[in-house]
Structures are given as C-alpha cells and as structure tokens.
Amino acid sequence: MLSKDEKNLSQVIDKISKMEEPRRSVVRRVHDIIVTAAPTLKPRIWYGMPAYAKSASTPALVTLRNDERLNLAITEKPAFRPAGGVDGALMPAAWYFETVDEHTEKRIAEIVRSVVD
Template identity: 30%
Template sequence: MSDVDSGTYEGFTAEERAAMKEHAQEQKAAARRSSRADKAAQAERDVLAKIAEMQDSDRIMAERVHAVVTAAAPALAPKLWYGMPSYALDGKVVCFFQSAGKFKTRYATLGFSDQAKLDEGTMWASAFALTEVTAEVEERISALVKQAVS
C-alpha cells in the first residue's frame, strides 16, 4: 500500500520542493536571455556553477561526467534541469547527473531520459549509480552517451 492509500502522504519532501523551485527559476532565466548563442553560453556557465557548488566527491564526478559527455556528444547542450547538470538535444534532456547530495542518497546517478536511444530488447537500464568515475567508467559513459544520441 502506498503512502497515499494509507492516508500518511505528506506531500513533497523539502528536497523535491527545492528542485521544483530551481526548475521554475531555470525556466524564467532561460526565457530572459536574448540570443541563442547567449542562452547556450549562459546555460553552460550555469551548469559549471552548479557543479562547483557540489560537495567534493559529487563535484569531482560531475566535472568528469561533464567533460566526457561534452566530448562524446558535442551536439548535446549543457543546461540545468531541476537544478541538476543535464545535456539536451534540440532542447530535450537526454541525460543528467544527479549528485548524491541532491536528494540525500548514498550515490550519485547518471540518468537518461526517454529521449536517449538506449533501447535494448524489451528492458534496458536508464540510470546508473556512480560512486567513482574511473577511466573504465568514463569509457562506459562515453559509449552510453554516443548511443543515446545515435
């Protein structure tokens, strides 16, 4: 039985409400920017600033993920999505990095939206737990991102 069914549902967590507020602010900021080039440049600065705010282990992983994603798929545009670094194709988020600190989880996550072309049979992974970004992990991320935009 879910919390809603049992009558104990208390609404969104503080972290979820904060993420929704961040998303609303991101949308407002994007609407105020004038040119497409200005929007892209500011969006990347916003992503890098958000990464810089993260706790050490999350920040280190997010920096490496950012470098790998932007190198593997230059067509993806960095942008904030619910306060998380994400990478979009034609304005639609393909993948994102969720720090462990975002929702107080024990690991960071590299997630892919339904826009990612990761389909494999009738079931496939769309999110990956990250505890460290090693050279092997970077290779796997690169391959996943390339497949996602293929």
C-alpha cells in the same frame, strides 16, 4: 552578451562548483566526458540537475544527479533499446557511480553517444 548556450553552460558549471568534494570533482569529470563524447549536446539545467540536450529549447536527453548516490540517467526522450543478453528486454536507463575509472569513463561515453545517435 552571452548566448543562451553559454548561459546554460555557465549555470551547469556553477551547479557543479557548488557540490562538495569529492563529488564535485567526479561530476566535473563526468561533465567533461559527456561534452567530449557528444559535443553536439548542449549543457543546461533540467529540474535542478546538470543535463544535456540537443538544443537550448529541447528536452534533456541525459541528466546528472547528485543525491544519495551520483547518477547518470537517460531521460524518457530518447528511443530505448532492449539490453539483450542476460538482461533481455530490460532497457537500462540509469547508472549509479561514486568514482570514475578508465572503464567507467569509456562506458559513460558509450551511453551518451548511444543517446545522440
């Protein structure tokens, strides 16, 4: 019998597998980056999207959207920090992408780790 976490992971993998290429491969790569960067986060479906939470019963902290553009977003649940620098008091919460290169992969990992810490 599968645990709740295993069922949730299966649902996320299934959701990703139903996406059309090349997005399916990109989202799968981002999923792998997220679970590697923050292995304590639990994949689950959140409002129909792949998402990642501290447990199967807590709100999602990070979501992956496959709309007109691919989007990595921080939900309203984690504490936000002002960006500083040229962005001053703005608090980044979403990033759009079409592909994932080495620099983007590192940035996604940083973003995900900042939500967990």
